[in-house]
Every structure is written in structure tokens, then in C-alpha cells.
Amino acid sequence: MHIVVFGGTGRIGSAVVRQALAAGHRVTSVARRAPTLRHENLKSVIGDAQEPSVAEEAVSEADVVVFAVGSRGTTSTVVRSTSIAAVLKGMRANGVKRVITVSPTAVAISRKAPLLRKLWLRYFVHKRQRNPFNDVERVEDELTGFCPDIDWSIVRSSRVRDAPATGTYQVIPDGELRNERPVSVSDLADYLITSAEDPSTYGTTVSVVGSP
Secondary structure: OEEEEEEEEHHHHHHHHHHHOOOOOEEEEEEOOOOOOOOOOOOEEEOOOOOOHHHHHHHHOOOOEEOOOOOOOOOOHHHHHHHHHHHHHHHHOOOOOOEEEEHHHHHOOOOOOOOOHHHHHHHHHHHHOOHHHHHHHHHHHHHHOOOOOEEEEEEEEEEOOOOOOOOOOOOEOOOOOOOOOEHHHHHHHHHHHHHOOHHHHHEEEEEEOOOO
């Protein structure tokens, strides 16, 4: 399998790159800087994912695209939404169908969440993170509302920690999350890779969290 990782030098993206290579896959990392990792099955595309020419070149031979682009801070941003538009354009130009995107779990308020969590998210987190969350929501809306030709999945991650893989993480359907538990970045990367070609995950939104 050839996996193209946008945001391939970020915290989540680099974990996906590393574990995909260890599993024997071919990987293309797309980022503004080259990855420090060197591997015979790793190709690096250095550039801005918001540029359609960069995205189209990167996905030309992809089987699966993992979209782990992010931005820091709380100021207004369109980095994610502009990038996903360029990526989808490149995918369509090359006949690539499969994309998995990564979002924070806090962007959505689960109907099963305890009342205190709902209040905390609505009146603290969403107010503080309104600008970046707007950008995440634009990405999710693009996939769910305007991509009937794309086999997309939205994977929301809880508090990601740099801890060893446990292999016992939970995958919870949209709206069913009760308690957000920290998840290892390695466990999150494992799910992104193992679900990459699983048709049962197409058109789904899930949260990946740590085990109780």
C-alpha cells in the first residue's frame, strides 16, 4: 500500500509515517520541511499542501491519503480547509478515492457526554478555540457534504500523548463518546494505518481514545 501523509513531519503525521514504514508500506511525506527519518520506502515532498500543484504531485501514485495537517494558535486560519480543497482536487485528478482526516474530539459535543463535559466544551473550549475549530469544521463539512465520489473517513483523536502503543485503544462512533481518555500517538497512528483499506470505515466519523 502506498500511503501519502499530509502533515508528515507533525506529531501525528510523523507517527503514521514511521509506523507505516515499519509495516512495510510505501510512504510519501508532504510537509514544509523534510522528515528527519530516512528509509528506502520513504519519499519526501517539500511544499505547502495549500498549493494545488504540490498536492497533485504528491498523490499521483497514492492508494490512501492521510490528512494530518494542523496549525498552532487560536487566531483565524484556513490552513486545513484550503489544504483539503487542494488535496481533494489532486485526488480527483489522479483517480485516488481514499482519504482519512484527523480532527480533535473536542470539535464536536457528543450527545452521550456528561453534562459537565458538554458545558465545559461549549462555554470554554469552543469559545477559546473558535477560530481553529471553524477550520476543522469546514474540512469535515466538505467531506460529509460534497464528496460522494470520495471514500472518506473522519477520525477524531482525544488528548494525544507521546507514550508507547498499548494496542487496546477504543474506537467510538460519532455522537457516542462519553469520556475522553488520553490516547497514545502510536495507537492513533495504528488505527489510521489499519483502517486505511477497510471498506467498513468509509463514510464514517469515529473518535479514537485510550482504554479505561
